[in-house]
Amino acid sequence: MNNENRTAEIFRRAERQKKTRKRTFIAVGASLAVAAVGCTLFVPYGATPAPDLSRYRQSEYYSLIETISRINYRPQKAKSNAERLWEGLEGMFVYGTASDSNTVAEAPTASPNGEYVETTDNQTYGVIEGDKMKRTDEYIFYLSHEGDERTEPLRRFVLSVYSIDGWESTKVSEYAFSDEDGSILYDYADGAEMYLSADGNTVTIVSGVYHSQTGQSRTAVYSLDTSDVRNIRRKPTYYVSGGYRASRLTKEGLLLVTSMPVYNVTDFDDEDSFLPCYGRAGEEERLPMSEISLKTDDNRNAYYTIVSLFDGEKISACKAWFDYLSDVYVAQENIYLYSAGTKREGNTYSTCTYISRARLFGGALTKENDYTVSGRVHNRYALDEYEGVLRVVTERSGYVLSESGRGNSSVSSAEFTERGAALYCLNVQTGETIASLTDFAPREESVEAVRFEGTQAFVCTAVVSKDPVFVIDLSDYGHITCKDTGEIPGYSIYLRSFGEGYLLGLGYGGNGWDSSDFKAEIYAEGENGVSSVAVYTANGRIPSDYKAYFVDGSNGYIGVGLYGYGSNEYRLLFFDGTDILEYARVELSEETDAGCVRAFVSDGFIYVVASSGVHVLTAV
Amino acid sequence: MEIGVASYNRFLQGDKKAFEQIVSLYGEPLVRFARSFLPSYADAEDVMMDVFAALIVKPRTFRNESALKTYLYRAVRNRAIDRWRKERRVVPLAYAENAAYCLPDGAGEDLSQALLSLPEQYREVLRLVYGMGFSVEETGKILNKDKKQVYNLLCRARSSLKKTFEEDTV
16 A cells, blocks of 8 residues: 555544544443433432521511421422432323403593593403503504514513504504613513503503513513603503512502412522512512411412502502412402312312402402312303302312322322312302302313303303303392203304394304314304304414404404414404304414404404504405 | 654644655554564554554644654554454464564574564564664653663663574574
8 A cells, every 4th residue: 555545544544533532422421421310310318407497586577487488398208319300200290270361440531642442351340451452542552572473482572653543544653672670571471461541641561571680580560651652751660579460450550460489498588589579670678577468278389479559650559468379350349369279188189269359449458358169260251240249160170089009100090070060159258159050061061261241151161062152140149040052063262242132252163073173153142041143164273362352242343363274364254143254354474473463443444453563444 | 843743733734745744754664663563564554544543633742753753653552562462362473473574674584583582572672772763762752661771671682682693693
């Protein structure tokens, strides 16, 4: 072999050696990683003593510290990280809970921005709910986000103002929020919501934020002076500890519900880490112990549910329940915080809902009584206060758990002992059950939609695609009657009165064979309950947020974002008294979230508002 | 700076041709050196090429020519001995037959025979110093011994060779 060939061969060998070296590095790295994981997983734990709290004995929060410590202290059951990991994997199969929202009304007055016009489907009259869009009779205020609404979870939000001027409608101004004082704005899932004052001069935005300096989540209240819509100015920001859960605008002010976890707190030297704080940015104060309600039952998670009231100038009241309450229904004067739970007696389990009532009156928040009802509520529409009675529709589920086998190879099986829909009527003051109706739906049916209208309750249940709408007459609690439509194709996830004598249901499966297709159905109300009079079906899914549905029963319009099957559009439907007709389709850009589109009718025009702008159509 | 180190430095700067010059300069002598440990020329060439490939994969810095040369001989020696150790169960020890590979040109048959009768470490030190022209210091680096040990070895090797050569020729 001559030197030229030798050199070529040497370079080939060098390449092979490089590859071998690389593989060796990877193999060694992987081996070390495996060894490290092995050491981490299987090195046995030492004993973990209960924390010594004696030095906090003089603190006003001592009882709270004791409670948090007692809940958070877990003598290590696992002997090593491996056992702990296994327990964690098993825990993945345990299921959790849900979420919410609601608001207030003020009398409209003359202002340069025109008169306030309500566009949101508020659950309780006079309690306004936050939304992506609010308007006066002259301007539309729309809250959107920078970037792709569907794929970017951390996005700054933008307030856009559009004029309401038929074909001449145009964007008047825009205000983009910037991060301030270390808070990173974000909006996800149920996200930021907006309120507009009655004179249209103040926009209030409520949003969860992440504070980068403390690493804590808190809820921000941003106010904007919109008296000159072309020159929007920011007002002071207020914060309340905890992630944003819900808000309502009541006659007493803006009600905020936040949720603050303290399940990982074991060091009580830093009070900010375990005490709720609230107030103007930079001037937040800790909630005094007198405003924290400690629960007596320590078996649940270490969370605060914080309810505060913002009067436009300051946070005027703040109260915390040391309890995890996942959602809220706000009536005229009462706030019902609730969460799902499970009761256990031996091997028998039954689902239940814990409800905690607070009263909001005269600018003060007071904790009132607690209730527990059997079964779980589907969402806040399943609760309704009417003339001193709290009506609750639940889905009951009871089962006996049995185990076979031993140790890690044991298998649990559940045998259901009860399962079905129920309605309970409770005296608001005493919590006494004054009436109930159980198992009004077939045993395997789950509650999909509830809507109370005065002395009537409409309930739609589903499991298979042919599911009835129930009309429950509550005019006489001594004689509750229930009528249903009988089997009908599909089911509704949303029920709402649609003009005089009609009920609208939005849901899926109207064609009778595919439960994944959108269905809009109009029911006529009669002596024998409700009966279907018109059905419209289309390929696609609809947003789960009720506020995304445009329902104008007086003019016959229904609007909803439709996505899936390669489309992303807003579809407008029209009910002419006989049929549901397709009125218009508005194509949405790919990055537009169909759940964020809103619509309304004004002066012969239909306005469809999305992050991309306002689409104007002529009304019938 | 000797040509070998200069070429290697040029190679490190991206001149691939320079590496061929190094192979031309040291390749064949290294094969002959390796051959003294291994049963076949092919094995010796294989060892030489592996050593040069390692020089590409793991570049080294040499300040002078003797450091590069010393490094190459030491690496070839170690690798050749490793190879022999791996293969000795199936291949009989044959390197003694190849001792003459490292003798200067013109060395007689008698000298070769006398060398073959010496212990391996004597043969090795004689090969390096007289056959390959390494200094005592460089030989020490190749054999991993200090100068005094090399001197002692060399002295004993010469005496032994002289004695053997005289006995054979009497």
